[in-house]
Amino acid sequence: MFRSNDRWxxxxQSEAFRATMTQLxxxxxxxxxxxxxxxxxxHVLTALSALLYGLTVVTGVVIQRRRARAHWQAHRDAAETVKSLAWQYMVHGGPFHSRVPDPDGLFNQQLEEHLRSLRRIGWREPSHDPGATEYPGTLSDPVGRQKPDDPRHPQITRAMRAVRDKPFTVRRDIYLRDRVLDQLSWYGGRAVQARRAAxxxxxxxxxxxxxxxxxxxxRSAGVISGWDLSGLLAASAATGVAWLETRRHHPLSYAHALVREGLETQRAVLAQxxxxxxxxxAVSDTEHLMLPQHTDWLARFGG
Incomplete structure (x- = not known):
């Protein structure tokens, strides 16, 4: 489920950005x-201009009907929810602590509760995974396309069960290395990338x-009377502003930097x-920092 939703x-996301770029x-x-x-x-250039303005309107209507941005966010939330639950299950984090009597059943229940809220806003589980290839999961990629060893729990792989059965210190080291440090690198890189683009x-x-x-x-001074470039340059500037707002470089740079700071603090706490x-x-608090909803909430204050 993670693989499928991640690819969708x-x-x-690519469709949404291409559509906006085309319209601009x-x-x-x-x-x-x-x-x-x-x-x-x-008159020919005037007709071409009118035709392009008409195509812009049509493109806007298509964008509204496709709802690519809404589908992108729903699939991203679904993918990250599955991934977060998988890690919590493996390392005995959140509700999947060592004393829980039926961790597999709880995993299915938690997953269904999260997905139920996404279904209310139109999310549907993808029927196939476009472009995906079959390969086994690993400890650093615990939600890979392994065959489950229990058909009643299709999202729980052998790698996930193997980690869950390990001692506390081993599970802690795996979580710090393959989850926290990996996300620290990702958020740090994205923050720098967004800051440079902004x-x-x-x-x-x-x-x-x-x-x-x-x-x-x-032009107002009468130095140049033949061309009126101010409108064209202003439209170009407005296009740049619209693209900057679409990509949200400023707020995402702020949000990713804050998430990385929070993860760095959590890493020290978890390790020591x-x-x-x-x-x-502690694992539940760490996973909360990496939720897409938390990043979006931070981005509202970074705009």
Whole structure:
């Protein structure tokens, strides 16, 4: 289930970004043709501009009907929920502590409860996994496409059971190495990537806005009378701002940096001061930091 939802989330994410990029590009090219038509007095360019504006409207309608962004977020939530529950099951974290009488049954119950809320907003389990290949899971990838050893619990693999049966210290080391450190690296890399992209797009939009201002001042002063580039440059700047908001580089950079800080603190706590009795609660707190909903909540304050 993790593999399937992860791939569908990536596919829907790509579709959502491509659709938005297409819509913005059509608007910008339409504005270019409109500027050229105004300068040369060409009816052909005017018609092309009108056609592109019409295609932009059609693209917007298609985007609304496809709901790629909503499907992307639903599949991502489903994938991360399965992955988080799998790790908690393996290392005796959260509700899957050592004293629970039926951890397998509890896993199925917890998974169904989480997925039930996603079904209410339109999520459906993918019928197939596009482009996936068969390969066994590993300890660092515990939710791989292994065949379950119990058909009553199809999401619980042999690797997950093998880790769950290990002593506390071994489970702790596996969790710190293959889960926490892996996510520390991921969030750190994404924070840097988002910060650089935000700086680049912010600089580009600021430059285009400055050029639009310069063009407007120059035209009002009568220095250049043949071309009116201020509208085209302003439209280009607006396109950059819209793309920056679509990708959410600024808020995600803030959110990913905060999550990484929280994970670094949790890593130190888990490695040094958490006893076996407090381990389930500590793992649950760590997993909460990595939930997509938590990242989205942090991103609201980083915008």
């Amino acid at each position: 989330a990536l596919n829907r 590009a059509l608007l910008l090219v339409a504005t270019v043709f409109a500027t050229l038509a105004d300068h040369f007095g060409s 700086a680049l797009w912010s600089a580009l939009t600021a430059l285009l806005t400055l050029l639009a201002l310069t063009a407007a001042v120059v 001061s958490v006893t076996e009795e407090r381990w389930p609660e």
